[in-house]
Amino acid sequence: MFFDFSSISLATTSAAVISAFFVHKLYSRLTHIRSLSFLPGPDTASYLWGDSVDLKKARIGTRFPEWRKQYGPTYLIREPLMEPVLVLGDPKGALYVLNDASKYHRPDIDKQVLDILVGACCHLKVSMASLTRIPTLTEKKKLPGDDHARRRKRLAPALTPSSVKEISSIFFDLSHRLSENWEDKLSIENEALIDVSKQLHTFSLDAISMTMFAYNLSASTGTIPELLSNISNGPSQEDTMGSRFAALLISSFPSLLAIPNPMKTWATKLRTELGAIAKDVWDNGVDGVEVGMNAKVLEVLRQSSKNGETMTRDEAVAEIIGILFAGSETVANVMGELLYELAHKPEIQSKLRAELIAFEQKHGGPPTYNDIVGSGKSGLEYLEAVTRETMRCKAVLMDISRQTVEDDIIPLSTPLPGSGQTSIEVPAGTTISIPIREGLNIEPSIWGDNARDFVPERWLEEGVGERGVGIGGVLTFGDGAKVCIGRNFALAEFKILVSVLLCRFEFSPPKDAIPVDFYHLGGNTVKPKLRGRESEGVQLPLIIRRI
Numbered sequence: 145m146f147f148d149f150s151s152i153s154l155a156t157t158s159a160a161v162i163s164a165f166f167v168h169k170l171y172s173r174l175t176h177i178r179s180l181s182f183l184p185g186p187d188t189a190s191y192l193w194g195d196s197v198d199l200k201k202a203r204i205g206t207r208f209p210e211w212r213k214q215y216g217p218t219y220l221i222r223e224p225l226m227e228p229v230l231v232l233g234d235p236k237g238a239l240y241v242l243n244d245a246s247k248y249h250r251p252d253i254d255k256q257v258l259d260i261l262v263g264a265c266c267h268l269k270v271s272m273a274s275l276t277r278i279p280t281l282t283e284k285k286k287l288p289g290d291d292h293a294r295r296r297k298r299l300a301p302a303l304t305p306s307s308v309k310e311i312s313s314i315f316f317d318l319s320h321r322l323s324e325n326w327e328d329k330l331s332i333e334n335e336a337l338i339d340v341s342k343q344l345h346t347f348s349l350d351a352i353s354m355t356m357f358a359y360n361l362s363a364s365t366g367t368i369p370e371l372l373s374n375i376s377n378g379p380s381q382e383d384t385m386g387s388r389f390a391a392l393l394i395s396s397f398p399s400l401l402a403i404p405n406p407m408k409t410w411a412t413k414l415r416t417e418l419g420a421i422a423k424d425v426w427d428n429g430v431d432g433v434e435v436g437m438n439a440k441v442l443e444v445l446r447q448s449s450k451n452g453e454t455m456t457r458d459e460a461v462a463e464i465i466g467i468l469f470a471g472s473e474t475v476a477n478v479m480g481e482l483l484y485e486l487a488h489k490p491e492i493q494s495k496l497r498a499e500l501i502a503f504e505q506k507h508g509g510p511p512t513y514n515d516i517v518g519s520g521k522s523g524l525e526y527l528e529a530v531t532r533e534t535m536r537c538k539a540v541l542m543d544i545s546r547q548t549v550e551d552d553i554i555p556l557s558t559p560l561p562g563s564g565q566t567s568i569e570v571p572a573g574t575t576i577s578i579p580i581r582e583g584l585n586i587e588p589s590i591w592g593d594n595a596r597d598f599v600p601e602r603w604l605e606e607g608v609g610e611r612g613v614g615i616g617g618v619l620t621f622g623d624g625a626k627v628c629i630g631r632n633f634a635l636a637e638f639k640i641l642v643s644v645l646l647c648r649f650e651f652s653p654p655k656d657a658i659p660v661d662f663y664h665l666g667g668n669t670v671k672p673k674l675r676g677r678e679s680e681g682v683q684l685p686l687i688i689r690r691i
């Protein structure tokens with residue numbers, strides 16, 4: 145009898161490697177638990193799922209503000225299998241982490257999701273990975289930090305204030321197009337019930353595709369608009385045992401995302417279709433760009449090819465997909481939330497409209513791009529205040545996640561309750577969640593007792609932004625090396641749309657309105673659903689009345 149020693153030794157080696165891997169996983173998990181267990185935090189909803197399933201189902205405003213009240217700004221929550229997550233709502237600690245890109249990286253799971261999307265940037269927290277943290281931009285697992293800097297530098301000229309000014313006429317055109325669409329719906333009655341969420345999504349998708357790569361995606365005949373609208377509803381949002389186990393496995397072993405799953409199928413389809421368009425636009429160059437369009441991203445990508453940088457078609461496609469994700473649903477969501485807020489706060493709506501109409505009467509025409517971006521100084525102070533308050537209270541991202549790559553000590557501005565410690569030692573591999581929407585942006589020690597309320601007037605006070613944390617006093621666009629590169633674009637697009645819509649329409653809640661709840665959904669963004677009709681997906685019905 146002969147033994148196949150080579151196959152025995154292969155099996156033994158594989159078993160040893162797998163065992164070592166599990167032992168290492170277990171050891172690092174125990175290290176994280178031991179090092180951080182002194183921190184306060186909620187009783188974990190489930191040892192198996194941690195707090196993740198509970199958080200996924202919870203309405204916005206029902207968990208983090210309560211935990212902040214009970215435990216202070218810095219505490220611990222749990223991912224599946226009790227992996228601790230340090231919720232760092234301390235201003236000094238948050239800025240420390242965001243500003244040290246060498247020690248604090250995006251978590252492995254996010255990089256894995258980005259790999260599937262060809263290294264693209266996105267605010268998308270895909271549902272298969274929805275128990276995990278925020279994936280964002282130009283960071284790919286195998287690429288070192290300087291590659292992120294190189295790609296960011298390459299993209300930056302497309303999104304400077306002067307580039308945004310150049311493309312701003314497209315924002316005006318699209319805002320008027322949306323208004324005309326609503327006017328048509330109001331042609332018989334003076335008012336109508338309209339689900340604004342879909343139309344805002346189309347508006348922002350067009351804004352990004354028509355300005356960045358001269359393509360009208362919403363009008364394209366393929367399945368792309370449908371695939372992109374799935375960003376809102378996610379490739380599989382249901383909370384089933386199967387999806388929970390998949391999420392649990394993936395959060396422990398991110399590489400499992402590489403095996404076939406609904407999210408991967410969806411991403412591959414989207415990438416293939418976008419790839420065909422990108423190839424078309426890429427091959428035909430930017431010379432033939434139609435009037436009313438621009439190709440800012442393609443221009444910078446082509447320029448870097450001319451400068452000798454190698455740029456493969458795949459890389460170009462990755463940048464395009466990334467910009468589309470990052471730039472479309474973010475603005476659509478925040479705009480939807482403002483319209484919802486204005487519908488419920490008619491006094492703020494009237495004050496904003498009165499300012500815009502007074503401006504128009506005084507200057508003999510509607511505000512231009514310069515009036516709008518300089519709105520704090522041009523007689524549009526309330527527009528500026530409403531914009532800032534929307535970005536503060538309605539931040540699209542719940543949190544920004546990072547993982548330590550080495551042991552470190554995070555300084556704190558608020559001593560920990562009990563021990564009075566002014567810093568926290570974190571072992572390598574710790575996941576840190578910097579809470580934005582329900583954390584630092586509404587921190588009562590900064591914004592006062594009415595921190596959670598939507599009060600634009602607070603911004604009319606001199607120097608108020610200096611009190612807060614981050615650019616302009618909020619962390620809505622992040623901070624540090626990965627701060628949002630599209631913020632000038634987003635703010636200009638947002639303000640232009642507000643200035644056009646508010647002069648033409650009045651918004652109010654539907655009569656006998658079903659309450660709208662906002663959830664953290666399909667990406668790390670916040671979206672509306674009707675209470676009791678959640679399975680119908682994202683919707684935001686409002687009554688729109690012609691003025």
Ligand code: HEM
Pocket residue numbers: 265280281282283296303352466467470471472474475478539540541544545619620621622623625626627628629630631633634
């Ligand atoms: C209201 C709208 C928006 C919000 C709230 C927002 C928020 C953010 C945040 C918080 C980050 C940093 C994430 C991190 O640190 O991990 C980020 C990154 C990014 N955003 Fe935005 N964003 C918005 C709109 C846009 C738009 C319109 C574009 C494109 C035109 C864009 C492109 C990007 C890109 C490319 C990055 C990655 C930057 C990097 O990794 O260096 N964003 N965004």
